[in-house]
Amino acid sequence: MRILIVGGGTGGTILANNLARRLSAEIRSRKVHITMLSDSDKHMYQPGLLYVAFGQMTPDQLYRDQKSLLEQSVDFHVDPAVEFQIDKERVVTKSGETYDYDILVIATGSRIVPEQIPGMTEGAETFYTEESALKMFRKLRSIEEGTVAVVVGVPHKCPIAPVELIFSLHDYFKARGVRDKINIKYHYPIGRIHTIENVAKWAKPEFDRMGIEYETLFNVKEVDSENNIVRSEEGTETAYDMLIAIPPHSGMEVIEKSNLGAGGWIPTDRHQLTMNGHDNVYVLGDTTNLPVSKTGSAAHFEAEVVAENIASIIKIGTPVRDYDGKVYCFIETGHDSATHAMFDYKNPPDLKPSSRPMHWFKMAYNQMYWTSVRGLL
């Protein structure tokens, strides 16, 4: 049984390790072989980028060698997929190799596409890459006054990030002693300040307390970086001195080129996490078209379900679990407090007041992630 995992992010790595342990006897007896393909020999802790943008972490703290995170029995190759041939049960890689499989897991993730919004690449700061997070930090350190505008592209990874960003901006400028000279204006695509109703209800009085100006129903149309104006699809505009964008995201090009899904999102069964019409192809994390948050947390819980089901199919011939839409999010509410949200397909999150211990737990989790991604937590 050849299991091929394409993608070495949170979902793919947790899945590989979980499977390698569940199937250790079958791997030893050569009945099962697990292969992972990735585009990098490094693994990045992506939530750390927000800390880099505020000078609270340095980029080197975000990385580990991917090989060091994997069970030794996982056959790991830095050789990204360039074509999925689902009808032939085969994947072609950049090096020209072909990998045949019996079971395929696609966990290629998503990417930022600021270029879809005219002017965004040139005119806006962001923190979704190492380089851009450092650039944003330098700008945050130097701005003394004016309007800092935050805009949000759709869809985007980590839906809580826009709210966390606002809390961090408020605390950072306060610590620098310039908060009273800087107006923070938040723009959000739908008619309330966060897509989750309970988060919006909780965050609104917090924004009011911090003096955050906000405009809803604002979908970024274009950034005029010569005149420092950002315009919306809805016909409004905001003048800014510094613009921070949560950039829109897309699935990976190889998914679209292989005709697996428009926008790079693969049509996926919301409970079994199989690609629609293909029972031996699983899809994890950001790569799915599911109406689930694009977060490492969703990928983590999905990976556990897929690992248990693939192992049980091999051992007893049938899957045993459904994914219930579970997602867990820490929500940083500044530089010394946090809260959290947990929800699934049926149950909305019930937010608790923020606290220092929850922030400390998040700080601890930033290190515990490396245990988590090894499939031990």
Added chain:
Amino acid sequence: MSDIKTIDARDTFCPGPLMELITYMKQADVGDVLELLSTDEGSGADVPEWVTKVGHELLSNEQIDGVWHIKIRKTK
């Protein structure tokens, strides 16, 4: 007339039905019709509010057995 693309956003809290609609609206061509399915009680008002403000065409909006069926034509 182009095919109607259905967006199944039932039982979702995040990213939520309207965010799902905006995602697929960006991928659609002008003239395409999208049907959003939502179990969020607020969708019956929230979605038409955005559609009207941004200038797309609301074709129908009805709740059947607890599910909102909202059809929109992309106009720009």
